[in-house]
Amino acid sequence: MHFVPANILVDSEEFNLALLQMAVGTSKVDNLARAVGMVKQAAGKGANLVVLPECFNSPYGTSYFPEYAETIPGPSTQTLSQAAKDNNVFLIGGSIPEKSSDGRLYNSCPIFRPDGTMVAVHRKIHLFDINVPGKIKFQESEVLSPGNTLTIFDTPFCHIGVGICYDIRFAELAQLYARKGCKLLVYPGAFNMTTGPAHWEALQRGRAIDNQVYVATVSPARDDSASYVAWGHSTIVSPWGDIVATTQHGEEIVVGEIDMDRVEEVRSMIPICSQRRQDLYKVIDVHECSENGMEDSLNFYQATITSGRWIEGNIETQTSNWEFIARFCFLSKLGSLSYTFEYPVSYGTQEILLYFDEPGQWESVYRSNKNCSARRSVLSLENNQVIALNTSNTAISRFSGCTVATTNGQAFYSCSGIRTFRSMRERWWYIVVARCDEPLDKVQGLKFYYKLHLTNGEENEFLQYEYSADEFYIFPEDMAYLVAYIIMMALSIVCAVILRNRQLFHSSYKLYMASLSLWLSGLILLCIAWGRYGQYGWQEKPTEVTGRIFQAASTIIFILMVILMAKGYTITRGRLTSISLIRLSIFFSLFIIIYCFLFIWEGLFFDEGLVLYYYESPPGYGLIAMRLVAWLWFLYALFFTLKHHPSKRTFYLPFFIIYTLWFWAGPVVILAAMFGMPKWSREKTINAVEQFVGLCGHLFFLILTRPQAANKNFPYHVKTSQIGILSDPADNDTITGSSTFRSEAYATSSPDMLLPQISRENGTLPPVLGFALPPIQHALPSAPPI
Numbered sequence: 001m002h003f004v005p006a007n008i009l010v011d012s013e014e015f016n017l018a019l020l021q022m023a024v025g026t027s028k029v030d031n032l033a034r035a036v037g038m039v040k041q042a043a044g045k046g047a048n049l050v051v052l053p054e055c056f057n058s059p060y061g062t063s064y065f066p067e068y069a070e071t072i073p074g075p076s077t078q079t080l081s082q083a084a085k086d087n088n089v090f091l092i093g094g095s096i097p098e099k100s101s102d103g104r105l106y107n108s109c110p111i112f113r114p115d116g117t118m119v120a121v122h123r124k125i126h127l128f129d130i131n132v133p134g135k136i137k138f139q140e141s142e143v144l145s146p147g148n149t150l151t152i153f154d155t156p157f158c159h160i161g162v163g164i165c166y167d168i169r170f171a172e173l174a175q176l177y178a179r180k181g182c183k184l185l186v187y188p189g190a191f192n193m194t195t196g197p198a199h200w201e202a203l204q205r206g207r208a209i210d211n212q213v214y215v216a217t218v219s220p221a222r223d224d225s226a227s228y229v230a231w232g233h234s235t236i237v238s239p240w241g242d243i244v245a246t247t248q249h250g251e252e253i254v255v256g257e258i259d260m261d262r263v264e265e266v267r268s269m270i271p272i273c274s275q276r277r278q279d280l281y282k283v284i285d286v287h288e289c290s291e292n293g294m295e296d297s298l299n300f301y302q303a304t305i306t307s308g309r310w311i312e313g314n315i316e317t318q319t320s321n322w323e324f325i326a327r328f329c330f331l332s333k334l335g336s337l338s339y340t341f342e343y344p345v346s347y348g349t350q351e352i353l354l355y356f357d358e359p360g361q362w363e364s365v366y367r368s369n370k371n372c373s374a375r376r377s378v379l380s381l382e383n384n385q386v387i388a389l390n391t392s393n394t395a396i397s398r399f400s401g402c403t404v405a406t407t408n409g410q411a412f413y414s415c416s417g418i419r420t421f422r423s424m425r426e427r428w429w430y431i432v433v434a435r436c437d438e439p440l441d442k443v444q445g446l447k448f449y450y451k452l453h454l455t456n457g458e459e460n461e462f463l464q465y466e467y468s469a470d471e472f473y474i475f476p477e478d479m480a481y482l483v484a485y486i487i488m489m490a491l492s493i494v495c496a497v498i499l500r501n502r503q504l505f506h507s508s509y510k511l512y513m514a515s516l517s518l519w520l521s522g523l524i525l526l527c528i529a530w531g532r533y534g535q536y537g538w539q540e541k542p543t544e545v546t547g548r549i550f551q552a553a554s555t556i557i558f559i560l561m562v563i564l565m566a567k568g569y570t571i572t573r574g575r576l577t578s579i580s581l582i583r584l585s586i587f588f589s590l591f592i593i594i595y596c597f598l599f600i601w602e603g604l605f606f607d608e609g610l611v612l613y614y615y616e617s618p619p620g621y622g623l624i625a626m627r628l629v630a631w632l633w634f635l636y637a638l639f640f641t642l643k644h645h646p647s648k649r650t651f652y653l654p655f656f657i658i659y660t661l662w663f664w665a666g667p668v669v670i671l672a673a674m675f676g677m678p679k680w681s682r683e684k685t686i687n688a689v690e691q692f693v694g695l696c697g698h699l700f701f702l703i704l705t706r707p708q709a710a711n712k713n714f715p716y717h718v719k720t721s722q723i724g725i726l727s728d729p730a731d732n733d734t735i736t737g738s739s740t741f742r743s744e745a746y747a748t749s750s751p752d753m754l755l756p757q758i759s760r761e762n763g764t765l766p767p768v769l770g771f772a773l774p775p776i777q778h779a780l781p782s783a784p785p786i
Ligand SMILES: O=C(O)CCC(=O)C(=O)O
Pocket: 054, 127, 128, 164, 165, 166, 167, 169, 189, 190, 191, 192, 195, 196, 199
């Protein structure tokens, strides 16, 4: 299996932590070699987790950072990755000056698993800018930029939160780490000879006692000749606040045992977690906070809000004790699910169940008749597919990150945690909340608030991080089409102006412009929706649906235009028969109604658990059928128009071929995608094809109707001002009747009356705005006077 939560390794209550208080010099190569040697020694001492100090590959100081900075991944992280792998240890790589792709510098801590994979990089969040007059002045922000994210990673032992040096002064960060389930906080640091003796140990013990977690700090060894003299004293403090292991300031490896039972013991003796007055104060991770945020988190509503890769909602059921809440497609070395759940303790133990897309898993339970226990039984506890949301110390509860809080006299479980997923191919995971141990005679249903954040890869991977893998590339696809459409819009406006000056700006061309504008507006909305989704992780459904409604309207108008032109409207005839108008009205009303049904169906009945595409629905099939009926109508109309006006075939032949392909391309690709394509590639493929088909439809129209002399297909040869004259309102209802233009209306043979601007020498129209209008093509018998 390629997609394992990181903590599937054998759970362990105790592990050995080694702090490498190493001497750092001016040679990066020597520093790296020294670090590798010390990692090996620490592993030899039985360490499972090894930590390097802040700035271990470069001297500490703002003047050194630009010179020593390198990219991540880069030479230093490659060396560390190999060291972690060679010694089979988790390795927290202290910190190194990092140069990012945009040229900014960060103080960054890379973290590695025992297989050498880099699982996270923590960029120092709080920059060390202080001024203690006469003692020390330091201004990291002169050269460094701050990181913007909290960093927690999974080990088989516990979740670990990471900060760098000055970060330890911020109690809120440590509180959030603890609330998110961390039982060990690690701070590579380099305090100095002023603040070191005064605060180093006190801060560390404070963070440990406040949060009842282990805290470890790791300093470089002291070098009195350096421009910045480090304090040393790397230390491990227990949740009780006592020193587990420490040292002086020389180079040394400090090893201490971390015992998870000690955390639970301290927490049960002094239960500050459950005594917290969250009704009076709260520490909030702002990235987790939507507009309503945590303030509403203890209110329970019937409604479920499911939006984007941040997913938030409240569920309360009367009888059901197994509720599907979200799905996500992972494809990365580092997918993650961060969760917050809150629910009344009186509801027993609710569990998170994680299913994946194998036949024996999701397919065997969703919409099946199995009861809750049978559905739960397909999951593997060893693979951490069940997370019991309570505070007990069993294997499935221990890492749930739950505490008990009391609000208005009612006790609530408040749980926050992270699970990681690694996946070599696109794989869906389905998240369910259930309560299967409930006695059958006393079904109470479920009641919980939830907030999930599902991500793929590293946070700086804008095109992937917030997107489910089935949605990768939709945003860049749409942006590329947007550029193409903006160019096409500009060209179309130029052509429209030329045609208008020539009095050839016909209704059919206006329909084209309307369709183009709607498509472009829809595309802009889609780009906004997908772009903001990628940036913030909240799917902007209303913007996206409005974009799609605009594009649906564009398609309907375009089909109307194509059928009208096939009927010869504005080309060989000036008006439509009343029967035609009635037929068109009925057909297009039906088209609009079916589109409305599609959007309503999608809003009300779309079943996320079945991974359907919105065309896989009765209205979706109805739309495909309508498109094919429209094509038959188009054929029929074209046949009669060509029969009566064969001279127009230079326009109608390419028109027929291109728009036949246009009518068929969408349905064929949609059906092929529905029946022959993996589910995770459908949405992006159909999106690309829909945009491409839309683009081709508009582009070919623009090409066929471009007002240039070289355009032999140009369809319009009657002025807009003459349509009224040429159409005889008294006449009705037949395609060949006098509602059609008389053939001479677009013939060269009546230049004086109909096309007075024609150059008498060569039969071409004079150029307008640099374009020359096409030559008149039809040499028909001389015209009777109108
Ligand atoms: O907070 C302090 O006193 C020292 C912090 C420091 O040295 C650092 O952030 O690198």
